[in-house]
Amino acid sequence: MAAIKNNKWRYSHSIGRQTAEHNESVFGRTGGFCYPVGIAPANDGFLYVLSRGLGYKEDLGHEHLVDAYMRISKITVEQDHVGDIARNQFTWPSSIAVGKNGLLFCSDEHENVIKIFHNDTITPFPEVNFNNDHISKWGAHGTKKGYLNGPSGICFDKYENLLVVDSNNNRVQVFTSEGAFINSWGKIGNNNGEFNKPWGIVCDNNQDVYVADWGNNRVQKFSSKGEHILNFGESNNHAHAVNHPAGVAVDSEGFVYVTDWGNKRVQIYSSDGSFVSSLGGDIESINSKAEHYVWWRIVGNIEGDSPETRNLLKQTQLETKKYHCNFFGPTGIAVDRDDNIIIADDPGRLIIYKKGN
Numbered sequence: 001m002a003a004i005k006n007n008k009w010r011y012s013h014s015i016g017r018q019t020a021e022h023n024e025s026v027f028g029r030t031g032g033f034c035y036p037v038g039i040a041p042a043n044d045g046f047l048y049v050l051s052r053g054l055g056y057k058e059d060l061g062h063e064h065l066v067d068a069y070m071r072i073s074k075i076t077v078e079q080d081h082v083g084d085i086a087r088n089q090f091t092w093p094s095s096i097a098v099g100k101n102g103l104l105f106c107s108d109e110h111e112n113v114i115k116i117f118h119n120d121t122i123t124p125f126p127e128v129n130f131n132n133d134h135i136s137k138w139g140a141h142g143t144k145k146g147y148l149n150g151p152s153g154i155c156f157d158k159y160e161n162l163l164v165v166d167s168n169n170n171r172v173q174v175f176t177s178e179g180a181f182i183n184s185w186g187k188i189g190n191n192n193g194e195f196n197k198p199w200g201i202v203c204d205n206n207q208d209v210y211v212a213d214w215g216n217n218r219v220q221k222f223s224s225k226g227e228h229i230l231n232f233g234e235s236n237n238h239a240h241a242v243n244h245p246a247g248v249a250v251d252s253e254g255f256v257y258v259t260d261w262g263n264k265r266v267q268i269y270s271s272d273g274s275f276v277s278s279l280g281g282d283i284e285s286i287n288s289k290a291e292h293y294v295w296w297r298i299v300g301n302i303e304g305d306s307p308e309t310r311n312l313l314k315q316t317q318l319e320t321k322k323y324h325c326n327f328f329g330p331t332g333i334a335v336d337r338d339d340n341i342i343i344a345d346d347p348g349r350l351i352i353y354k355k356g357n
Helices: 288-299 307-325
Strands: 002-004 007-015 036-041 046-051 071-076 081-085 093-098 104-108 113-117 136-138 151-156 162-166 171-175 181-185 201-203 209-213 218-222 228-232 245-250 256-260 265-269 275-279 330-335 341-345 349-355
Touching: 007 275, 036 341, 036 349, 046 093, 104 151, 113 151, 162 201, 201 245, 209 245, 209 256, 218 245, 245 341, 256 330, 256 341, 265 330
Parallel strands: 036 093, 036 330, 093 151, 151 201, 245 330
Antiparallel strands: 002 007, 007 349, 036 046, 046 071, 071 081, 093 104, 104 113, 113 136, 151 162, 162 171, 171 181, 201 209, 209 218, 218 228, 245 256, 256 265, 265 275, 330 341, 341 349
C-alpha cells in the first residue's frame, strides 16, 4: 500500500488478459488488448484504449492482409466492453485523446499524422472497414515548424488546442484541433527545455505541461507557453528516479503519475517534483474474476475439488497476486473523472489503482 498524509493508493483490479486475444463486441464482457499504448478517459465515464497490435499483417480471409488486433477499444473501468473502433486503421499508433464532442484523436508515429474518429463507429470482430473509419486527418512529415516526425504523446489543453510530442524532432508542438500550427518548443539535448526522444504528455488544471523525456530519463514541466519550470525523476536514489519514462498523467489534486517503463513501475510525484511514492507489487487481495482466471490457467485441468487442487491453488496464491499487480512494460497512463489511475501494461491489459482514505 502506498500512502502519504491522507492519501493512499491501492491496487483495484486489472482489465484484460496478457494475451493478444480480441475483445468480443458484447457489452459486459472484456477479453484482452494487444500492446495497449494509450488511454483516454471521457467525461461520460467511458475509456478509449489504443492497442498498437501485432506489428504485422495476417490473412484473416479478407481481400487484404490486416492487423485486426490494432484498434481502439471502448470500455468502462468496471470492465464492460462496448466494442472496437478503427480496427486496422493505423500503421504504428502511439497515443489517443478525447476532443470536443467526444471525437477521438490518435497519433500515428509512422504515418506522421493525427487521425480523428467518431467514438461510436463500432466494428465487430473480425470485420474491417477498408474505406477508412477516420472522419479526417492532418499532419505531414518534416522538420519545419508545423511538420511532424514521429508524433507520439498527445493531449488537449482547456482551449481545445492539441499538444503533440514530436518525438523524432525532439520538441512539443501545439495545434488547433483542425491542425493549424500555433507554437512549438524544444530541441535535441539534455539541458533544460531540451529533449531526447520525448514520449508522453499531459496538461494539469493550471495548464502547466508535463513531458516524459524518455531518452534523458526525466520529466520536464513547462508553462502553457513552453517556458521551462523544472525537471524531476533524475536522482541518484533509485527509488526516486525514472528509467525511460513513457507516459505521464495528473489527478485532480495535482499528483503526477509517471510510467517508469525501464523499472517496471509507476512513480508518483507532487507538482513541485518531490517524490511521493511508487506503485507496483503491493496487492493485498485479488477479485473473483482474477481467481477464476488463475484457477482455469493453473488447476483447471485437474477435475474435482480435491486436496491436490486446493493445495496447488494455495501454493500459487502469492505468485498469483504478484502476477496481477506487477508491471511488465507500463506505457500509457491516464486518470479518469473519479481519480482512478489507469495504466496500460504490455502485452495486453490495464491495471487500475484507486486513491482515497
